[in-house]
Amino acid sequence: MATRYYPAILEQSSDGFGVFFPDFDGCVAHGATTEDAARQAEEALALHLRGMIEDGDAIPDPTPLERVERDPEVEEFARILVRAELPGRAVRANITMEEGLLAAVDTFAKQQGKTRSAFLADAARAAMQEARTA
Structure with missing residues (x-):
């Protein structure tokens, strides 16, 4: 960023x-x-x-x-x-995640009209913002 x-x-x-x-x-x-x-x-x-x-x-x-x-x-x-x-x-990243969680991420991201990458990036931003304001 x-x-x-x-x-x-x-x-x-x-x-x-x-x-x-x-x-x-x-x-x-x-x-x-x-x-x-x-x-x-x-x-x-x-x-x-x-x-x-x-x-x-x-x-x-x-x-x-x-x-x-x-x-x-x-x-x-x-x-x-x-x-x-x-x-x-944007930079390509390789991550490791439990397969059930990855499937849930993919399903949720699709429901939101997002790609896996966009969903994970948004989730990371939200978590960091929440930590800053806590």
Whole structure:
């Protein structure tokens, strides 16, 4: 996976902090604290990028933080960089798995309209994300 860092703007509100991304219209997050807002921003960005990839949309390069123009209508609290993991080149891998589990994976993947590889990659991403947030 390729790591990129996208600029995000935090705005303080009566119930916490809103976050928006100048590089992605409609990608927003909210948190009660700045730390919570940053975590939510990372999740929102990951979801937004996944949707763009699934739709075949081009992923823009991050705008350097110092080049993001200030909007006079926005009262900024802070600017942060939010990490995003973009898929890299697919690489063939040979794994060993119990045959019953492999058959169950194949059946489930087919029901989801996915290949075995796509299912296993999605499952690995979900497990790592869950471990990060635990």
